[in-house]
Amino acid sequence: xxxxEQSPPDLILQEGANSTLRCNFSDSVxxxxxxxxxxxxxxxxxxxxxxxxxxxxxLSATTVATERYSLLYISSSQTTDSGVYFCAxxxxxxxxxxxxxxxxxxx
Amino acid sequence: ExxxxxxxxxxxxxxxxxVILRCVPISNHLYFxxxxxxxxxxxxxxxxxxxxxxxxxxxxxxxxxxxxxxDGSNFTLKIRSxxxxxxxxxxxxxxxxxYYEQYFGPGTRLTVT
Numbered sequence: 001x002x003x004x005e006q007s008p009p010d011l012i013l014q015e016g017a018n019s020t021l022r023c024n025f026s027d028s029v030x031x032x033x034x035x036x037x038x039x040x041x042x043x044x045x046x047x048x049x050x051x052x053x054x055x056x057x058x059l060s061a062t063t064v065a066t067e068r069y070s071l072l073y074i075s076s077s078q079t080t081d082s083g084v085y086f087c088a089x090x091x092x093x094x095x096x097x098x099x100x101x102x103x104x105x106x107x
Numbered sequence: 108e109x110x111x112x113x114x115x116x117x118x119x120x121x122x123x124x125x126v127i128l129r130c131v132p133i134s135n136h137l138y139f140x141x142x143x144x145x146x147x148x149x150x151x152x153x154x155x156x157x158x159x160x161x162x163x164x165x166x167x168x169x170x171x172x173x174x175x176x177x178d179g180s181n182f183t184l185k186i187r188s189x190x191x192x193x194x195x196x197x198x199x200x201x202x203x204x205x206y207y208e209q210y211f212g213p214g215t216r217l218t219v220t
Contacts, residue, residue, distance in 0.1 A: 030206040041196050041214055043150070048208035086150065090206055093138070093155035093163040100149060 002027045002091055004098035012104045018075045021085055021101045025068040029089030029096075032063050034072050037084040037100070046072070046085075077105045109133045111212035113199050119218045120189055128184045128215045130199030139182045140200040140209060141174065143167070150198065156182065157205075189219045 003026040013019055023032070031050035035043045047054050047061040049070065054061050058077075063070040070087055082105050088095040112131045120126050132139050141153040154164040156174050171187045182201075186193055196216050200209040 031208070033208060035211075041144075041216065043198060043211045043214070045208070045211065088150070090209075093157075093205065094140070094152035094165070095142070095150075095200075095209060096152070097150040 002029065002089065002096050004087065004089060004096050006085075006087060006098035006101050008101060009099065010102045010104075012106065013077050015077060015079060015105055015107050017077050018073070019077060019103070021072040021074070021103075023070045023072070023087035023098055025089050027091075028065065028068060029091055032070050032087060032089045033095070034061055034070070035086045035088065036081075037086060039083060043086070074103075077103075079105045079107050081105050111199055111201055111210050113197075113212040113215050115215060116213065117216045117218070119220065122191060122219055123188050126186050126189055126217065128186075128197050128199075128217070130182045130184075130212055131180050132182055132199065132201030133203075133210055134180070136201035136203045136210075138162075138202050138205060139174075139176070141184045142198045142200065142211075143195045144198065144214075145192075145195045153184070186217075189217075191219050193217060194219045
């Protein structure tokens with residue numbers, strides 16, 4: 001099956017710093033989403049981005065489908081950005097999730 | 108904005124008991140999914156459901172699991188005889204077109220003692 005690798009697995013930032021999270025797929029996917037899992041365990045949908053670039057406030061994402069990777073940019077990080085970030089791609093009916101990047105933003 | 112809802116938010120049950128987790132997908136959606144996440148691990152696909160039948164299931168989804176859409180709004184996951192290793196967060200999701208964005212519910216945390 002498709003493997004989804006995320007890097008880095010852990011990241012510690014000082015508030016105000018920028019970061020880039022990466023998601024690599026071993027095979028092509030039909031679409032891709034980025035999620036933020038908050039401390040209560042809820043999956044918050046950040047981007048639905050099968051290809052191209054999208055921006056939402058301090059967050060932006062780029063997917064290069066032909067090269068099977070996606071990037072999530074966080075600028076001017078805040079302590080509320082802490083949590084686990086997952087990417088997930090879909091083949092057939094199911095999403096295949098990566099193992100996540102655990103982000104901690106220090107005040 | 109429409110959203111997927113799940114009940115209960117947390118359920119505690121004893122090993123061997125049956126549990127039913129409930130979900131109300133977004134009303135015009137046609138495809139329904141269950142995922143689970145064991146604490147500290149990634150989210151794993153369990154099953155997808157379309158047109159009143161299972162369209163795909165994972166190897167995790169064995170005979171102790173079943174899904175049902177008992178009416179026009181609810182979508183349920185039943186675990187017949189719970190095991191300790193079934194303790195996890197269970198997420199329901201839905202979308203209106205295959206391959207398109209899936210909308211996730213807030214999850215049900217199941218604890219099996």
